[in-house]
Amino acid sequence: MDLASIINTVKNISFFSILDILVVSYIFYKGYMLIKETRAEQLLKGILLILVLIPISYFLRLTMVYTILSKTITIGVLSIIIIFQPEIRRALEHLGRTAFNERHILLEDETLMEEIITELVNAVENLSESKTGALIAIEQTTGLNDVIANGTKIDGIVTAALLENIFVVNTPLHDGATVIRNTRIVASGCVLPLTGNTDINKKLGTRHRAAIGLSEVSDALIVVVSEETGTISLAINGRLTRNYDKDKLKDILIKIMKTRQVKASTLGERVKTWIKIKFKKTS
Structure with a gap:
C-alpha cells in the first residue's frame, strides 16, 4: 500500500468509525481491569497462547498439534463461560451499577x-x-x-x-x-x-x-x-x-x-436530560 492510499484511507475515516474504535478499546480495557490480578488473568494468557500456537503449528505442518489445539478452542467456548463465571458476574453487575443506577442507596445529605x-x-x-x-x-x-x-x-x-x-x-x-x-x-x-x-x-x-x-x-x-x-x-x-x-x-x-x-447524581442528570430531549423531539 503506497502513501497516497494510506492518506486516502485516513481521509475516509468518519467520526463514527473513530467512536467505534474508542468504544471497543474501552470495553477491552474495562474487561482487562476486571480480571486483572485474578485467576482469570492467567487463564486468559493461556487462551491467548493457544491462539498464537494454532497458526504457528499450521505453518510448520505440525498436524497433530494443530488438530488438538483447534479442537480445544472449538469445544472451549462453554468451558470458558464456566471458568470465567465469577468474572462475568462481576462485569454484568458492574455494568448494571454504572448504567442503570436508580436505587440511590447513597446518602445525599x-x-x-x-x-x-x-x-x-x-x-x-x-x-x-x-x-x-x-x-x-x-x-x-x-x-x-x-x-x-x-x-x-x-x-x-x-x-x-x-x-x-x-x-x-x-x-x-x-x-x-x-x-x-x-x-x-x-x-x-x-x-x-x-x-x-x-x-x-x-x-x-x-x-x-x-x-x-x-x-x-x-x-x-x-x-x-x-x-x-x-x-x-x-x-x-x-x-x-x-x-x-x-x-x-x-x-x-x-x-x-x-x-x-457525585457519579450517581451526574448519571441521573444525564438520563433526565436525555429523556427531556427525546420527549421534545417526539412531541
Missing part, C-alpha cells in the same frame, strides 16, 4: 453521611483496641437483600454503642456480618460469600475472606476488625487494604462515598 461514618469509625476504633472481631458491610448501589435475608433483622439507627454491643464476644450475632443501609443497621449475623481467590495472604481468617468475597460481587464497603491483632482492614472491589486507624478510615470512607454520590 453530606452532614448526615459524616455523622454515620463518625459513629462507625468510633465503634471500630474501640473494637480494635479491645481486639474484638467485627465485620461491617456498608451497602452502596448494589442491593444486599440476599445477604440481609440470612441474618437477624435489627433496623436500628447507626450508633457506636449499638455496633460495639452487637460484636460482644459469645453473643449470638458477633460472628456474622452487620449490614448498614443509609442511617440504619439493617441486620446482623449475616453470612457473606467467601472469596475463591487463592492468591490472598494465607494468614487472613474467615472474616477477611468473607469481606473480600462480598466486595467481589458488590460495590459494598466492608470494614473488618481482626480478632487476633485488632488490625482494621477495608475491602473494596475485591481488594483488601489493612492497617487503618480511626482518622484514615474515616477519610477514605467519606471520600469514596462522596465520589460515588
Whole structure:
C-alpha cells in the first residue's frame, strides 16, 4: 500500500468509525481491569497462547498439534463461560451499577453521611483496641437483600454503642456480618460469600475472606476488625487494604462515598436530560 492510499484511507475515516474504535478499546480495557490480578488473568494468557500456537503449528505442518489445539478452542467456548463465571458476574453487575443506577442507596445529605461514618469509625476504633472481631458491610448501589435475608433483622439507627454491643464476644450475632443501609443497621449475623481467590495472604481468617468475597460481587464497603491483632482492614472491589486507624478510615470512607454520590447524581442528570430531549423531539 503506497502513501497516497494510506492518506486516502485516513481521509475516509468518519467520526463514527473513530467512536467505534474508542468504544471497543474501552470495553477491552474495562474487561482487562476486571480480571486483572485474578485467576482469570492467567487463564486468559493461556487462551491467548493457544491462539498464537494454532497458526504457528499450521505453518510448520505440525498436524497433530494443530488438530488438538483447534479442537480445544472449538469445544472451549462453554468451558470458558464456566471458568470465567465469577468474572462475568462481576462485569454484568458492574455494568448494571454504572448504567442503570436508580436505587440511590447513597446518602445525599453530606452532614448526615459524616455523622454515620463518625459513629462507625468510633465503634471500630474501640473494637480494635479491645481486639474484638467485627465485620461491617456498608451497602452502596448494589442491593444486599440476599445477604440481609440470612441474618437477624435489627433496623436500628447507626450508633457506636449499638455496633460495639452487637460484636460482644459469645453473643449470638458477633460472628456474622452487620449490614448498614443509609442511617440504619439493617441486620446482623449475616453470612457473606467467601472469596475463591487463592492468591490472598494465607494468614487472613474467615472474616477477611468473607469481606473480600462480598466486595467481589458488590460495590459494598466492608470494614473488618481482626480478632487476633485488632488490625482494621477495608475491602473494596475485591481488594483488601489493612492497617487503618480511626482518622484514615474515616477519610477514605467519606471520600469514596462522596465520589460515588457525585457519579450517581451526574448519571441521573444525564438520563433526565436525555429523556427531556427525546420527549421534545417526539412531541
